[in-house]
Amino acid sequence: MALTADYTDKIPNNVALHEDRRLQRALESWQPNFLTWWDSMGPTLPTEDVYLRTAVDVGRDGWARFGHVAMRDYRWGVFLAEPKPDRRIAFGAHRGEPAWQQVPGEYRADLQRLIVIQGDTEPASVEQQRNLGATAPSLYDLRNLFQVNVEEGRHLWAMVYLLHAYFGREGREEAEELLHRNSGSDESPRILGAFNEETPDWLSFFMFTYFTDRDGKYQLGTLKESAFDPLSRTAEFMLKEEAHHMFVGTTGIDRVVLRTAELMREHDTDDVTARGGIPLDVIQKYINFHYSVSLDLFGSETSTNVANYYTSGLKGRWGEERRKDDHTLTDDSFLVDALVEGAIGQREVAALVGLNTDLRREYIRDCHTGLGRWNRLLEEAGIERRLYLPHIAFNRQVGAFAAVETAPDGTVLTADAWEDSKGAWLPTEVDKTYIRSLMRPVHEPGRIASWIAPPRQGINGKPFEYEYVHLV
Numbered sequence: 001m002a003l004t005a006d007y008t009d010k011i012p013n014n015v016a017l018h019e020d021r022r023l024q025r026a027l028e029s030w031q032p033n034f035l036t037w038w039d040s041m042g043p044t045l046p047t048e049d050v051y052l053r054t055a056v057d058v059g060r061d062g063w064a065r066f067g068h069v070a071m072r073d074y075r076w077g078v079f080l081a082e083p084k085p086d087r088r089i090a091f092g093a094h095r096g097e098p099a100w101q102q103v104p105g106e107y108r109a110d111l112q113r114l115i116v117i118q119g120d121t122e123p124a125s126v127e128q129q130r131n132l133g134a135t136a137p138s139l140y141d142l143r144n145l146f147q148v149n150v151e152e153g154r155h156l157w158a159m160v161y162l163l164h165a166y167f168g169r170e171g172r173e174e175a176e177e178l179l180h181r182n183s184g185s186d187e188s189p190r191i192l193g194a195f196n197e198e199t200p201d202w203l204s205f206f207m208f209t210y211f212t213d214r215d216g217k218y219q220l221g222t223l224k225e226s227a228f229d230p231l232s233r234t235a236e237f238m239l240k241e242e243a244h245h246m247f248v249g250t251t252g253i254d255r256v257v258l259r260t261a262e263l264m265r266e267h268d269t270d271d272v273t274a275r276g277g278i279p280l281d282v283i284q285k286y287i288n289f290h291y292s293v294s295l296d297l298f299g300s301e302t303s304t305n306v307a308n309y310y311t312s313g314l315k316g317r318w319g320e321e322r323r324k325d326d327h328t329l330t331d332d333s334f335l336v337d338a339l340v341e342g343a344i345g346q347r348e349v350a351a352l353v354g355l356n357t358d359l360r361r362e363y364i365r366d367c368h369t370g371l372g373r374w375n376r377l378l379e380e381a382g383i384e385r386r387l388y389l390p391h392i393a394f395n396r397q398v399g400a401f402a403a404v405e406t407a408p409d410g411t412v413l414t415a416d417a418w419e420d421s422k423g424a425w426l427p428t429e430v431d432k433t434y435i436r437s438l439m440r441p442v443h444e445p446g447r448i449a450s451w452i453a454p455p456r457q458g459i460n461g462k463p464f465e466y467e468y469v470h471l472v
């Protein structure tokens, strides 16, 4: 398999697409449909060109190149991480056997389903974010939004390649469906609930890239372990791009907190709204919301489906190879979160059925790092107030805690008490209206909106003032 990227092809790739004319033709006939989707469901702000990173290879150094490109001419390609010679399956019933280069018949339906679900989230997020360009707080942020958008488009390509290359006619039909479902559509919505909500403002965008894209990182982490080698290598390369999406979220929230802290100190007040800032209360409510809906994306605490995926080798655990156990888990038990006689507690289950909980806990641990950063910024600014992650049972719609309402500290509440207090913990219409009122475009180079601090550095060594985007 050729590993150097081929850029002379219509579809840039490192999978030697030209050697498989049928597959090449199939993907080339999907390409115009993708572009039609991009034109009708992608970013709505008209632009001349954008300073974007394009994946051109998969090697350690120099996998990407930067330059101004018209977004429609972006080179969306197919890239798989380099194969590991003699890769073996790391877990489950097939542990130690060679990784699969083809789809085993008995796992075909399940693998296809996993790929379709992952693939569905990629264009969904582009759709959710399509109107944000009109209210970007700076050209730098506008560029980052578009970078995330084109890469989510490339992630769709990555999944479509697998469907076309390994799943025959059904795979090609699923690839079409990925363009027909649309975020928020009544007739054919996206598969997962959270991907049908609009991302209405930039605070939500930063929260989404911090909390919801991070769910994507953990899902990809489980697929990276897959016994199906092409899926594993695809996920591995996607994770590389995903790191920038996390960066956009983390530093985006850094800069909001920093600006708020600055205004609080300068004017000696918690209420920074008069100065065009976002109060810490409101930031906390957005954290509460986005964190709790992202926890739901990991599914219920126990799942026999996921146990089967693991045993079959389709999906591993986060950091599977670093774990110190037998990697089959058939004799192990595990404590999952549960309601025990109406109270929040834990119960013991077979380790295999508790894998959703295991992944969610890895995710939660990772989420704490952001809180640490933001609280350090507050501390450095001499502000006593701290931000936090709410309790795992707070505002949950999926799993054991969907049955109860709790305060952010985990205190179980009556339905009435929840109704009375939820406006103190989740964004209200008043909060959302205020945030919307701040969303005015700042499209001049070097300038920035009132509610966010400029970044410490620009992109790829360019200064903040650089003209990252040329508008029409």
Ligand SMILES: [Fe+2]
Pocket: 122, 151, 152, 155, 216, 242
């Ligand atoms: Fe993605």
Ligand SMILES: [Fe+2]
Pocket: 152, 213, 216, 242, 245
């Ligand atoms: Fe992403």
